Amino acid sequence: MxxxxxxxxxxxxxxxxxxxxxxxxxxxxxxxxxxxxxxxxxxxxxxxxxxxxxxxxxxxxxxxxxxxxxxxxxxxxxxxxxxxxxxxxxxxxxxxxxxxxxxxxxxxxxxxxxxxxxxxxxxxxxxxxxxSFCGRYDHLRPLLWQTPLIDWVLELLRPLAALTKQQDSLNQIRWIRRELNNQPAPRSFLLDRLRPEDxxxxxxxxxxxxxxxxxxxxxxxxxxxxxxxxxxxxxxxxxxxxxxxxxxxxxxxxxxxxxxxxxxxxxxxxx
Known part of the structure; x- marks a missing residue:
């Protein structure tokens, strides 16, 4: 190890x-x-x-x-x-x-x-x-919201993901949210660095x-x-x-x- x-x-x-x-x-x-x-x-x-x-x-x-x-x-x-x-x-x-x-x-x-x-x-x-990067990751911004509502929604989506065989995609989204919440550097880059003037x-x-x-x-x-x-x-x-x-x-x-x-x-x- x-x-x-x-x-x-x-x-x-x-x-x-x-x-x-x-x-x-x-x-x-x-x-x-x-x-x-x-x-x-x-x-x-x-x-x-x-x-x-x-x-x-x-x-x-x-x-x-x-x-x-x-x-x-x-x-x-x-x-x-x-x-x-x-x-x-x-x-x-x-x-x-x-x-x-x-x-x-x-x-x-x-x-x-x-x-x-x-x-x-x-x-x-x-x-x-x-x-061209500007706006590319805007869809990730809700994953940065510090509210349990996001985790609740992701949990509710698990049966639908299983039915549509999208478990891997949902697990990836959950991983991204966990990592963004645990790592302030990615959070900062996503929140502060996406406009051309930045x-x-x-x-x-x-x-x-x-x-x-x-x-x-x-x-x-x-x-x-x-x-x-x-x-x-x-x-x-x-x-x-x-x-x-x-x-x-x-x-x-x-x-x-x-x-x-x-x-x-x-x-x-x-x-």
Whole structure:
């Protein structure tokens, strides 16, 4: 069974704890999960990398078992949490890997602290302004309402879901509500970050400044982060390489660990 560790530190005079797990030895690689995720998503991929590398998988601020302060979340706060974490572990010159939201944070971290990052691997990275996202998740907003009425309605729907063979969909909705209620970071992003004018910390205007080995991986069938987002990272970062996994969806670490490992290992050996 996966054993997580916790460390505590002060950040802007506030105490936080960071939950993480690690495996392997050698060159350190820090992994940042995606939206509504947690560090366990990297288990399958790490099993392929740990014979060669020290893999450190972090629950980001507001997610998993790390601190969940009731604040307005933004990318800068997530970056500073990662910075305090790696300083507490006394690791430097590490490879930074991020998936989806984690890719956005990883790119922003490399911009803020380029001396820390030896190489960058971005898996279906978010962080490129895209006004088409606005309204896409409005249907999830009722799941954020802090009232037992929502749970009562979802419970009433169970017989109908069974009759129509929609149990999996209903269970997914119930899981999303539970996770949104338990994780303030996703709540904050859904409530505060969906208007075009809120896209103030996307990185497409700054990533041209990155001068480090960069690998971008995306899925051919990704319906969450459009391909052009990954193409933007690749075109703006000098000498970045883009690899598209055929028939893959957005869940790259969870479902395509073998393919990711085959792509990443040659890149890591060269970096």
């Amino acid at each position: 996966l054993q997580k560790q916790q460390i505590t530190f002060k950040l802007n005079q506030t105490g936080y704890h960071a939950a993480y797990w690690e495996a392997g030895t050698g060159q350190p690689i820090v992994f940042l999960h995606g939206f509504m995720g947690r560090s366990e998503c990297w288990q399958a991929l790490v099993s392929h990398l740990q014979p060669h590398y020290r893999c450190i998988c972090l629950d980001q601020l507001g997610f998993g078992d790390s601190s969940k302060p009731m604040i307005r979340y933004d990318i800068a706060k997530l970056v500073e949490f990662v910075r305090a974490f790696v300083k507490e572990l006394a690791i430097s010159s590490f490879v930074l890997v991020g998936h989806s939201l984690g890719g956005w944070v990883a790119a922003a971290y490399a911009l803020a602290y380029p001396e820390d990052v030896k190489a960058l691997i971005l898996a279906a990275p978010a962080g490129i302004r895209d006004d 896209a103030i910390d996307t990185v497409e205007k700054e990533i041209y400044q990155l001068k480090l080995p960069t690998l971008v991986i995306t899925g051919e069938q990704d319906e969450t982060i459009p391909l052009w987002h990954s193409q933007t990272y690749t075109s703006e970062i000098a000498d970045a390489k883009l690899v598209v996994i055929p028939n893959a969806d957005h869940a790259l670490p969870q479902r395509y660990a073998v393919e990711m490992a085959e792509i990443m290992l040659p890149f890591l050996r060269r970096s």
